[in-house]
Amino acid sequence: MLRQPAALGRHLPRARPSGAVLPGHANVNASRRTIFSLRPDKPSGRAVENLNIQRLSRRSNDYQRNKRIFLWSGAVAGVLSFGYTANKLREELAKPVKLDSSLPSTGPLAAAGTASRKVVVHDSEGRELVETGNSTVPTFPRTIDLPAYSAPTAPAPASGPLAPAVSSASTTTEYTLVGFGTRTVTFVGIQVYVVGYYIATADIAALQNSLTKKVNPIATTLVPGEREQLRTALLDPAEGEQMWDDLLARGIPARSAFRIVPVRDTDFHHLRDGFVRSIQARGPTGEHADDSFGEAMREFRNIFNRGKVPKSKELLLVRDGAGKLSIAFDDGGSKKEDHPAGRRLIGVVEDERVSRALWLNWLAGKKVASEPARKSIVEGLMEFVERPVGTVATQVV
Incomplete structure (x- = not known):
């Protein structure tokens, strides 16, 4: 076995273990990596997105x-x-379509202290109506057309079909609503009927003139202060009754009517008792109550000697220029071409004193049948006198 010379062995490099690095030399294997090399434990610092396909699929489905x-x-x-x-x-x-808005109290046509004008509406047939605020009788017609009633050829029976409304002419007269209100009784305010006061449209000018002249003899219309003076007089129990008694005695307005619609089922006897008490309280008494007035009252009672008055049915009390009282009733029966409204005349009282006392029952006095009706009527009259005499308002309530 050959042995290397000692001197030569001293000059040969000594074998190094794997991985050792000579001083001053770079470790080439440490920085080189191939596709087969293992991933280093320390991250490289680049952004890496770990995609979860199932999670992305769930999010998409959601x-x-x-x-x-x-x-x-x-x-x-x-x-x-x-x-x-x-x-x-x-x-x-x-629903009825509202066509007119309330007039502001500061408007030039609104009297001081008066409420705004009530709204006139149209129903599906184009008729003008006024809302009453009552659920049973929600509206009143703004105008009604009535014939000149005359006495039927025979007394109306107490039961069965009513006598037809007889007219002295083929034409009718338009009446305009002035005011309305509800009649209540007892301290709990049980409602009995809704009543409205109508005046023949052609007779409004005469009433305008009479009311205006009572406040200002040279005026044709009243200013707010004069209207307030007239309002106070009409609402005064004594002065108001005297004014209305004088007007009605002179036939002003010449033609007027009260339209009564019960809000609950009642009967003619119940209505008659209330009317008779009011007539006796305001009609002639003592030596002024002659036999003719007593006979007129008996006729009035006999007219109401009949049966029921269902709710929402119309009872009309019509007064003509001579003071004759005609009473018509719409029982809801079959309507005829000559009487489309279905009204039937049930009686006539000729004595003017009966209708005058009955009218005062709603218009004036210390105690009236319906205080809301009286106030509403007075406000309607205020809208008459705020216009020049001879003009007819297109909306009077």
Whole structure:
């Protein structure tokens, strides 16, 4: 076995263990990495996105599901909103359409201290109505057409069909609503009927002139201060009754009517008792109550000697220029071409004192049948006298 010379061995490099690095030399293997090299434990510092396919799929499905729910909810809400709006529009169209707004109290045509004008509406047939505020009798016609009633050829029976309303002419007269109110009884305010006061439209000018001259003899219309003076006089128990008694005795207005519509079922006897008490309280007494007046009262009682008056049925008390009282009733029976309103005359009282005392029952005095009706009538008259005499208001309530 050959041995290396010692001197030569001293000059050969000594074998190094794997991985050792000579001083001053770079470790080439440490910085070199191939596709087969293991990933180092320390991250490289670059942004790395770890994708989870299942999680992304769930998120996509949830988004699509929520989107479908949102779209379907919007579609259902739109259909419901459309249906609700259409239903509300149909309900509004079925109601009377308001055509006139209230007049502000500061307006030039509004008297000081008066309430705003009531609203006139139109029903589905185009008729002008006034809202009463009563649920049973919600509206009153602004105008009514009445014939010149005369006595029937035979007394009206107490039961059965009513006698037809006889007119002395083929034409009718237009009456305009002045005011209305509800009649209540007892301390709890039980409602009995709604009553409205109508004046023949052609006779308004004469009433305008008479009321205006009572305050200012040279005026043709009253200013707010004069209207307030007239209002106070009409609402005064004594002065108001004297004014109305004088006007009615002179036939002013020449033609007028009270329209009574019960809000609950009643009968003619109940209405008659209330009317008779009011006539006796205001009619002639003592030596002024002659036999003719007593006979007129018996005729009046006999007219009301009949049966029921269902609620919402119309009873008309009509006074002509001579003071004759005609009483008509609409029992809701069959309507005829010559009497489209269905009204039937049930009696006539010729004595002017009966109708005058009955009119005062609603118009004036210390105690009236309906205080709201009296106040409403007075406010309607204020709108008469605020216009020049001879003009007829298109809206008087």
